Amino acid sequence: MSFNIYLKIFLIISLSFKIIAYQNDFAMKAGFALAINSFNTLQDEGDIKDETNSYGAYTTFAYRFKRAEIGLDSRITLGKATDLDFEFEGSTVTGSGNIRLVDITPYFRYSTKDFKFPKFVERLISDINRNSWVAYAKLGPSWVIQTLDLNSLNLTGTLKQDYKITYESFGANIGIGIEEVTLFKETNPVFIEVNASAFESYKVSLVDKSNSREINILSERDADQEIKTFQLAFIIGVTLF
Amino acid sequence: MKHIFLISFIFINFLSYSHNVNANPIEDLKSKPSREMSLKEIKELEQEQRGIKKPKKSKYYYTYIDRDHTLEEDINNLVAIYGVTWAVYPLTQPGTFLEKGSFKNYKKNFGRLVFDKDEPFWNWFVHPISGSQLYLFYRARGYTKSNATFMSFISSSLFEFTVEIYTEPASIQDLYQTPILGSALGLGLEKLSLYLLNSGNLIGKTIGHIINPSSLFWFYEGKIRVIPEISYNRAGLRLFYEF
Numbered sequence: 001m002s003f004n005i006y007l008k009i010f011l012i013i014s015l016s017f018k019i020i021a022y023q024n025d026f027a028m029k030a031g032f033a034l035a036i037n038s039f040n041t042l043q044d045e046g047d048i049k050d051e052t053n054s055y056g057a058y059t060t061f062a063y064r065f066k067r068a069e070i071g072l073d074s075r076i077t078l079g080k081a082t083d084l085d086f087e088f089e090g091s092t093v094t095g096s097g098n099i100r101l102v103d104i105t106p107y108f109r110y111s112t113k114d115f116k117f118p119k120f121v122e123r124l125i126s127d128i129n130r131n132s133w134v135a136y137a138k139l140g141p142s143w144v145i146q147t148l149d150l151n152s153l154n155l156t157g158t159l160k161q162d163y164k165i166t167y168e169s170f171g172a173n174i175g176i177g178i179e180e181v182t183l184f185k186e187t188n189p190v191f192i193e194v195n196a197s198a199f200e201s202y203k204v205s206l207v208d209k210s211n212s213r214e215i216n217i218l219s220e221r222d223a224d225q226e227i228k229t230f231q232l233a234f235i236i237g238v239t240l241f
Numbered sequence: 242m243k244h245i246f247l248i249s250f251i252f253i254n255f256l257s258y259s260h261n262v263n264a265n266p267i268e269d270l271k272s273k274p275s276r277e278m279s280l281k282e283i284k285e286l287e288q289e290q291r292g293i294k295k296p297k298k299s300k301y302y303y304t305y306i307d308r309d310h311t312l313e314e315d316i317n318n319l320v321a322i323y324g325v326t327w328a329v330y331p332l333t334q335p336g337t338f339l340e341k342g343s344f345k346n347y348k349k350n351f352g353r354l355v356f357d358k359d360e361p362f363w364n365w366f367v368h369p370i371s372g373s374q375l376y377l378f379y380r381a382r383g384y385t386k387s388n389a390t391f392m393s394f395i396s397s398s399l400f401e402f403t404v405e406i407y408t409e410p411a412s413i414q415d416l417y418q419t420p421i422l423g424s425a426l427g428l429g430l431e432k433l434s435l436y437l438l439n440s441g442n443l444i445g446k447t448i449g450h451i452i453n454p455s456s457l458f459w460f461y462e463g464k465i466r467v468i469p470e471i472s473y474n475r476a477g478l479r480l481f482y483e484f
Contacts, residue, residue, distance in 0.1 A: 026388075028424060028425065143356075145356040145414070214337070215360065241387060
């Protein structure tokens with residue numbers, strides 16, 4: 001199908017029904033996120049990529065107008081990293097462990113008018129049309145902290161434990177999704193979202209975490225574009241209140 | 242001075258007769274001239290003959306009653322929490338406060354906003370627990386769930402930008418995670434604590450108060466006094482709400 005047909009379908013859906021959801025109110029949503037992260041291996045060889053699957057929690061607190069919504073959202077995802085091999089301050093770092101990614105994203109969201117799924121979809125998923133749905137698109141800038149919490153760091157021959165490396169990055173986040181339309185948010189409308197983010201690092205820190213109550217930042221420096229990350233996240237959640 | 246207003250007085254009549262509840266007290270009553278006995282006396286006599294002990298005091302029912310707040314109330318609540326954070330921070334983290342804290346640091350950290358490098362235990366456990374208690378405080382004061390989250394957000398931001406900077410700069414994660422993850426956790430604690438507090442058993446009530454300490458204090462507005470009213474020909478409940 002051509003772009004025009006997609007555009008027509010989108011416009012027909014957008015203009016075909018009257019929205020009845022709550023409006024001019026705050027909403028708190030939470031859900032589960034499954035993410036695929038892809039990032040370069042920090043060796044100035046842009047085509048070398050590592051991929052990890054991660055999972056975690058998604059939360060958002062937003063203010064909804066009639067069709068627009070502004071808010072803050074965050075994904076906290078955890079993944080496993082194996083055989084990492086990269087440069088850090090002129091030293092080779094190798095190791096395996098966990099990768100944690102936390103982002104904070106202020107966003108603007110705009111929804112279509114509500115619609116019902118076609119009959120053949122309803123037959124596949126029973127009760128899907130009990131309520132109407134809206135489709136939406138959202139975007140916003142994203143601030144991210146990525147933590148490489150390795151079991152042991154091999155820092156050019158010297159094995160160091162209880163160290164972690166954190167990258168602070170900045171990027172953008174876009175998402176599309178569908179959300180159930182209910183008259184009251186207390187009935188916990190469901191939403192499903194696909195979310196894509198791209199970040200570039202701007203600062204890196206080596207952290208001694210041997211004392212969990214009092215972390216010690218051993219070194220910190222600018223890290224412009226040292227690590228570039230792309231994250232594709234699938235989110236399913238509900239409006240809590 | 243504490244003002245007590247009776248804002249709710251609900252009397253539900255649902256029992257219009259009690260002929261065949263218990264034959265003996267009725268028979269007994271028939272032997273006495275009914276005009277000589279009040280309804281209360283009849284009730285007591287009936288309970289006594291049926292072996293029902295008189296309750297020592299009325300039972301409280303725990304709930305949340307959402308209401309609107311004036312700007313003055315909002316400011317008072319924020320100021321109260323702000324004062325508490327100044328007291329609680331050095332008490333809960335005396336080592337950090339004494340070793341790292343100084344007015345020189347306060348000046349240096351003022352207005353700075355960074356990603357902290359803390360361990361997940363702090364960011365995903367301790368801060369959300371703090372946030373949940375903020376949320377439950379504002380819920381106890383009669384704020385709606387959304388407004389309680391918003392007020393927690395303001396309180397948490399005030400703490401990050403004007404209290405914690407005595408030792409370290411304000412943290413981006415804490416600004417978000419304390420009120421938002423805290424409110425999600427607080428919602429769960431709220432529902433669980435209400436279930437336990439209204440369960441009627443001592444262990445349940447104790448645990449309910451531990452996970453939701455705001456329910457213990459005078460500022461908790463959702464404690465409703467329920468007084469059963471049973472008389473010869475009707476029964477009902479009186480609900481009292483104090484604020």
